[in-house]
Amino acid sequence: xxxxxxxxxxxxxxxxxxxxxxxxxxxxxxxxxxxxxxxxxxxxxxxxxxxxxxxxxxxxxxxxxxxxxxxxxxxxxxxxxxxxxxxxxxxxxxxxxxxxxxxxxxxxxxxxxxxxxxxxxxxxxxxxxxxxxxxxxxxxxxxxxxxxxxxxxxxxxxxxxxxxxxxxxxxxxxxxxxxxxxxxxxxxxxxxxxxxxxxxxxxxxxxxxxxxxxxxxxxxxxxxxxxxxxxxxxxxxxxxxxxxxxxxxxxxxxxxxxxxxxxxxxxxxxxxxxxxxxxxxxxxxxxxxxxxxxxxxxxxxxxxxxxxxxxxxxxxxxxxxxxxxxxxxxxxxxxxxxxxxxxxxxxxxxxxxxxxxxxxxxxxxxxxxxxxxxxxxxxxxxxxxxxxxxxxxxxxxxxxxxxxxxxxxxxxxxx
Amino acid sequence: xxxxxxxxxxxxxxxxxxxxxxxxxxxxxxxxxxxxxxxxxxxxxxxxxxxxxxxxxxxxxxxxxxxxxxxxxxxxxxxxxxxxxxxxxxxxxxxxxxxxxxxxxxxxxxxxxxxxxxxxxxxxxxxxxxxxxxxxxxxxxxxxxxxxxxxxxxxxxxxxxxxxxxxxxxxxxxxxxxxxxxxxxxxxxxxxxxxxxxxxxxxxxxxxxxxxxxxxxxxxxxxxxxxxxxxxxxxxxxxxxxxxxxxxxxxxxxxxxxxxxxxxxxxxxxxxxxxxxxxxxxxxxxxxxxxxxxxxxxxxxxxxxxxxxxxxxxxxxxxxxxxxxxxxxxxxxxxxxxxxxxxxxxxxxxxxxxxxxxxxxxxxxxxxxxxxxxxxxxxxxxxxxxxxxxxxxxxxxxxxxxxxxxxxxxxxxxx
Numbered sequence: 001x002x003x004x005x006x007x008x009x010x011x012x013x014x015x016x017x018x019x020x021x022x023x024x025x026x027x028x029x030x031x032x033x034x035x036x037x038x039x040x041x042x043x044x045x046x047x048x049x050x051x052x053x054x055x056x057x058x059x060x061x062x063x064x065x066x067x068x069x070x071x072x073x074x075x076x077x078x079x080x081x082x083x084x085x086x087x088x089x090x091x092x093x094x095x096x097x098x099x100x101x102x103x104x105x106x107x108x109x110x111x112x113x114x115x116x117x118x119x120x121x122x123x124x125x126x127x128x129x130x131x132x133x134x135x136x137x138x139x140x141x142x143x144x145x146x147x148x149x150x151x152x153x154x155x156x157x158x159x160x161x162x163x164x165x166x167x168x169x170x171x172x173x174x175x176x177x178x179x180x181x182x183x184x185x186x187x188x189x190x191x192x193x194x195x196x197x198x199x200x201x202x203x204x205x206x207x208x209x210x211x212x213x214x215x216x217x218x219x220x221x222x223x224x225x226x227x228x229x230x231x232x233x234x235x236x237x238x239x240x241x242x243x244x245x246x247x248x249x250x251x252x253x254x255x256x257x258x259x260x261x262x263x264x265x266x267x268x269x270x271x272x273x274x275x276x277x278x279x280x281x282x283x284x285x286x287x288x289x290x291x292x293x294x295x296x297x298x299x300x301x302x303x304x305x306x307x308x309x310x311x312x313x314x315x316x317x318x319x320x321x322x323x324x325x326x327x328x329x330x331x332x333x334x335x336x337x338x339x340x341x342x343x344x345x346x347x348x349x350x351x352x353x354x355x356x357x358x359x360x361x362x363x364x365x366x367x368x369x370x371x372x373x374x375x376x377x378x379x380x381x382x383x384x385x386x387x388x389x390x391x392x393x394x395x396x397x398x399x400x401x402x403x404x405x406x407x408x409x410x411x412x413x414x415x
Numbered sequence: 416x417x418x419x420x421x422x423x424x425x426x427x428x429x430x431x432x433x434x435x436x437x438x439x440x441x442x443x444x445x446x447x448x449x450x451x452x453x454x455x456x457x458x459x460x461x462x463x464x465x466x467x468x469x470x471x472x473x474x475x476x477x478x479x480x481x482x483x484x485x486x487x488x489x490x491x492x493x494x495x496x497x498x499x500x501x502x503x504x505x506x507x508x509x510x511x512x513x514x515x516x517x518x519x520x521x522x523x524x525x526x527x528x529x530x531x532x533x534x535x536x537x538x539x540x541x542x543x544x545x546x547x548x549x550x551x552x553x554x555x556x557x558x559x560x561x562x563x564x565x566x567x568x569x570x571x572x573x574x575x576x577x578x579x580x581x582x583x584x585x586x587x588x589x590x591x592x593x594x595x596x597x598x599x600x601x602x603x604x605x606x607x608x609x610x611x612x613x614x615x616x617x618x619x620x621x622x623x624x625x626x627x628x629x630x631x632x633x634x635x636x637x638x639x640x641x642x643x644x645x646x647x648x649x650x651x652x653x654x655x656x657x658x659x660x661x662x663x664x665x666x667x668x669x670x671x672x673x674x675x676x677x678x679x680x681x682x683x684x685x686x687x688x689x690x691x692x693x694x695x696x697x698x699x700x701x702x703x704x705x706x707x708x709x710x711x712x713x714x715x716x717x718x719x720x721x722x723x724x725x726x727x728x729x730x731x732x733x734x735x736x737x738x739x740x741x742x743x744x745x746x747x748x749x750x751x752x753x754x755x756x757x758x759x760x761x762x763x764x765x766x767x768x769x770x771x772x773x774x775x776x777x778x779x780x781x782x783x784x785x786x787x788x789x790x791x792x793x794x795x796x797x798x799x800x801x802x803x804x805x806x807x808x809x810x811x812x813x814x815x816x817x818x819x820x821x822x823x824x825x826x827x828x829x830x
Contacts, residue, residue: 031497033500040480043482043484046482046485047482047484047485047488050485050488050489050492051488051491051492054488054489054491054492054493054494054497055492057494057497058493058497059497059500060497060500060501060502061485061489062502062505063482063485064479065455065480065482067458067461067462067478067480069458069462070461070462070465070476070478073462073465073466073469074465074469074476076466076469077465077466077469077470078469078473079469079472082446082469082472082473082474082475085448085474085475086475087475087477087512089508089509089511089512089515090477090505090508090512092508092511093504093505093507093508093511094504096504096507096508097502097504097505100504
């Protein structure tokens with residue numbers, strides 16, 4: 001007898017997440033098409049979202065379903081010389097759909113450790129080929145040409161990674177409860193709760209943008225890192241208005257305010273406060289040394305080969321593309337779980353990201369050329385990988401142009 | 416407890432069908448990419464094929480998974496004015512993949528009656544929009560620019576339609592056995608059995624091509640139909656060589672020899688010998704009257720609205736694009752089942768098809784323009800719908816240029 005625990009997910013959680021994804025995450029417009037990527041494990045939510053999107057007047061919902069078993073079948077059977085291939089025709093098609101006005105929803109719900117046992121060099125090659133082919137579509141997303149969002153569905157495979165000692169149904173129920181709480185579905189009016197949360201994040205950004213700090217300094221156990229901020233950097237967080245005029249919430253949950261660092265002005269050492277689940281592998285106890293913006297040394301207690309492959313992706317992969325502040329009291333942090341997924345884990349702690357910057361975090365970023373973005377200090381790379389450096393012991397200061405320190409966070413909380 | 420009977424499919428059937436699909440159906444070449452469409456219910460076979468394709472040296476296998484629940488969610492929730500939309504960006508991408516050399520495999524395994532309860536006018540509009548958007552990709556398939564194939568996976572939903580009175584596991588086991596037999600997997604060496612079968616079909620085609628009949632005449636209960644054959648028509652069946660040089664078996668199973676009729680020279684009346692499962696609806700007891708090639712009257716005891724929507728798709732939808740001869744003793748016919756799917760049902764009986772003709776069934780067809788195809792009698796339409804007219808009581812004669820009748824089939828069997 002085969003028992004599929006995902007059939008036990010409560011209907012009200014699926015409809016609640018679906019309505020949140022469609023109305024708060026995407027703010028899908030009447031007549032707008034939707035391209036939705038979903039792992040097989042998130043099918044219950046993908047179905048609820050399809051129904052909710054059509055109820056909201058969607059034009060056409062096109063699901064692209066990813067089956068982890070077929071992904072594994074490639075690693076187990078394909079010739080090594082085939083791992084530099086990617087379905088460019090599919091990614092170009094998705095970019096075309098965005099050009100034509102479609103919104104984009106990405107569902108999360110896979111086993112985050114799917115590729116843990118595979119050859120890290122092959123995984124890196126496949127990822128690099130995919131990232132290269134995906135560039136035109138990703139440009140529409142990271143440049144906010146369209147409204148987009150990411151939201152998660154509890155799945156048995158994911159829950160088993162978070163709660164390896166629990167029975168499958170219990171693990172799934174616990175993950176479902178955590179997703180309900182961090183998505184603010186435990187509020188009487190979740191949509192109103194998200195509006196209030198978005199206002200709080202906007203106020204925090206306004207304060208930081210008014211301060212116009214030259215750099216941030218992070219201090220905690222194993223960490224003393226100075227992160228220069230890009231010239232004309234903008235802090236962002238919560239809801240964002242896309243260039244198509246639609247205000248969306250790109251991440252559900254989200255607790256961060258973030259901006260673009262200066263890729264040439266990062267110095268010091270930094271220690272990760274949580275493991276990093278990177279494309280199917282777990283990287284634990286990361287420590288990095290930065291000089292002149294570049295990671296000149298990188299170690300990890302586990303997954304060091306994956307970390308080094310990642311940093312070697314291209315010249316920008318060893319420099320920062322994002323710095324983000326998250327209070328230690330955030331609901332995701334308070335859930336006390338390691339989700340093995342950036343959508344959640346980055347909202348449990350302040351973090352930095354290796355790789356591509358967000359041009360939208362620069363003044364006039366929409367109209368800047370690549371060279372202008374680089375001149376401001378913005379980084380360019382095929383990758384964008386967040387890793388967590390915040391904790392209840394982290395102090396953060398803003399440094400003004402004179403180098404004077406202004407306390408921003410103490411013990412992981414806003415001052 | 417949710418019980419998923421597809422987990423009970425025998426492994427040897429999945430690997431047998433997968434090897435057949437990859438090596439006989441597609442004849443997939445080392446390094447060749449593969450675009451594979453599959454319904455969710457055929458996932459066990461899709462996974463086995465992914466593994467078999469990579470073992471055979473495939474470049475990249477890109478699965479496109481269709482979820483019937485999301486399809487239904489559209490009909491149940493979408494605004495009526497959205498049913499003329501289709502994912503052109505996805506179909507254009509698939510056409511691009513074919514241009515770049517990818518092979519194409521379509522898996523069958525859906526509930527064939529999925530859309531039976533939906534508004535026939537909406538189904539027809541969605542189908543028309545899809546068919547229009549799919550044209551560039553379909554041209555590569557019907558024009559044999561690339562090697563392609565269709566193969567079926569037993570599924571619980573499909574089995575339940577064929578065996579409504581059996582328990583789910585029993586129904587699935589019976590469908591699995593029928594698919595094993597009709598795919599010739601019950602032979603000691605299935606690949607050799609297919610080679611012999613392909614030789615038999617090729618000999619039958621050679622005989623018919625040498626005879627150069629002007630028309631065929633079908634006579635049976637409720638039927639006296641004269642089907643003119645296109646000028647320079649070619650009979651085909653079994654394996655086919657695509658323009659990329661690869662010989663493939665487009666259908667598994669296949670028992671037919673077929674050619675292109677003259678769209679202006681079909682006269683008489685004809686009665687269906689099996690129900691037609693058309694895009695989710697069942698059309699039963701079809702009777703049609705033809706004059707000058709056009710269906711001037713069409714009736715059905717059930718599904719008449721679907722039939723009429725289909726015939727009204729465009730001007731070519733009420734004319735013939737294919738005529739095919741299948742002996743009543745074919746394995747599919749001998750299984751005694753109605754599969755509600757053309758891949759099987761068309762191989763149980765001689766049949767005709769409304770709509771688009773195969774240019775490859777015309778001499779020099781690869782190089783003919785649309786106008787030249789039309790001048791030969793070849794039909795053009797967005798649709799191509801086969802329906803069964805053969806039986807154990809069907810007589811077929813070939814008519815030569817002088818109108819003289821030459822017996823081809825008596826009582827449903829080759830003379």
